[in-house]
Amino acid sequence: MxxxxxxxxxxxxxxxxxxxxxxxxxxxxxxxxxxxxxxxxxxxxxxxxxxxxxxxxxxxxxxxxxxxxxxxxxxxxxxxxxxxxxxxxxxxxxxxxxxxxxxxxxxxxxxxxxxxxxxxxxxxxxxHNLLPPVFEKFGLNAGIEELCEEFESSKSVKVKYKSEIDFDEKEIDRHLHVFRILQELMNNSLNHGKASEIWINFKNQNGINICNYKDNGVGFDSKNAENQKGLGMKNIDSRISFLNGTLEIDSEIGKGIAVIFSF
Structure with missing residues (x-):
């Protein structure tokens, strides 16, 4: 027991x-x-x-x-x-x-x-500057072509533009931001960069629209944050944010500028 x-x-x-x-x-x-x-x-x-x-x-x-x-x-x-x-x-x-x-x-x-x-x-x-008639009637590609012609008419800069994208005319509101970004970049290249040549190329990579922009201007030190705080760059940043895109800027003094943005 x-x-x-x-x-x-x-x-x-x-x-x-x-x-x-x-x-x-x-x-x-x-x-x-x-x-x-x-x-x-x-x-x-x-x-x-x-x-x-x-x-x-x-x-x-x-x-x-x-x-x-x-x-x-x-x-x-x-x-x-x-x-x-x-x-x-x-x-x-x-x-x-x-x-x-x-x-x-x-x-x-x-x-x-x-x-x-x-x-x-x-x-x-x-x-015309508010909303170019050609852009409104024929879309982004025609608007950019006209913009390039206007800059070239000044005889101080040559612009080479190429697009591999068939832009959807229904996205005119988004495309207007892309147009304004290019306007700002080209004005900067001419007025501040003193560029004589500008290259613009649009392509689609894995379903994402990308713009490659370059000039042969005086350039600046892109690693210095102060150089990217101007109103023009802030405008570009805000438009890129609206498009949910990305922005990369590469520049050196004497070597022009290279900009890549997606949208």
């Missing part, structure tokens, strides 16, 4: 120890999964906060771009249109002056006609 009792006690002890062990393991697993889940949730929260922060930065950059565009348009209207219309107004008042000779009247009238014609031409240019 004593032997059986001892045996039963051992069995009970084993069961108790096993139960305690399993309980400890269970508690450890619960704690482990709790903290693991908490860590995952925390990382997810941080990820969301980062996305929100980046989205806010993107919106801010877009707003800044829009405001600068408005300022530029307002300045163009003031400089090119308002000033000419003021002179037209003054000349119109001169016509009401007494004792004007026929030659004086003709001269004033000719001035009014010429100034009005120039004001109309400048207003067309401003409207």
């Amino acid at each position: 004593s032997g059986n009792l001892d045996y039963e006690k051992e069995i009970v002890a084993i069961i108790l120890y096993t139960s305690c062990f399993l309980m400890v393991v269970a508690v450890c697993l619960v704690v482990f999964f709790y903290f693991s889940r908490k860590k995952i949730i925390q990382k997810e929260i941080e990820k969301r906060e980062l996305e929100i922060h980046l989205h806010k930065q993107q919106l801010h950059a877009i707003i800044v771009t829009q405001e600068e565009e408005r300022k530029r348009i307002a300045q163009d209207l003031h400089d090119d249109i308002s000033s000419k219309l003021n002179i037209v107004s003054l000349n119109t008042h001169l016509l009401s002056a007494p004792n004007l000779t026929e030659d004086e009247t003709k001269e004033i009238t000719d001035n009014i006609i010429n100034l009005t014609a120039k004001a109309l031409e400048n207003s067309r240019k401003i409207a």
Whole structure:
């Protein structure tokens, strides 16, 4: 009897120890999964906060771009249109002056006609810069071809443009950002880079549209972050962000610039 009792006690002890062990393991697993889940949730929260922060930065950059565009348009209207219309107004008042000779009247009238014609031409240019008619009617490829022709007409730069992409005309809103990016890059190449040649190439790699842009200008140190903080580059960054694309800039002093962006 004593032997059986001892045996039963051992069995009970084993069961108790096993139960305690399993309980400890269970508690450890619960704690482990709790903290693991908490860590995952925390990382997810941080990820969301980062996305929100980046989205806010993107919106801010877009707003800044829009405001600068408005300022530029307002300045163009003031400089090119308002000033000419003021002179037209003054000349119109001169016509009401007494004792004007026929030659004086003709001269004033000719001035009014010429100034009005120039004001109309400048207003067309401003409207063209807002949304080129060729781009709106025929799409990105035709818009870029016209842009290249306009730059080449200055006789100070040659532009070589090639596209292997058949652009979807339904994506005109996205393509307008691509067009503006190229406008900004080409203006920088001509005005700051003093380039005499520009190369633009579009291709599709694994379903992703890519633009390779190069010039032979004076270049700059692209490793210096300060060189990439100008308003023009901020505008490009904001447009690339809107397109969910990527941007790579490589430049050295005296070696021009190479830009690759996806969209």
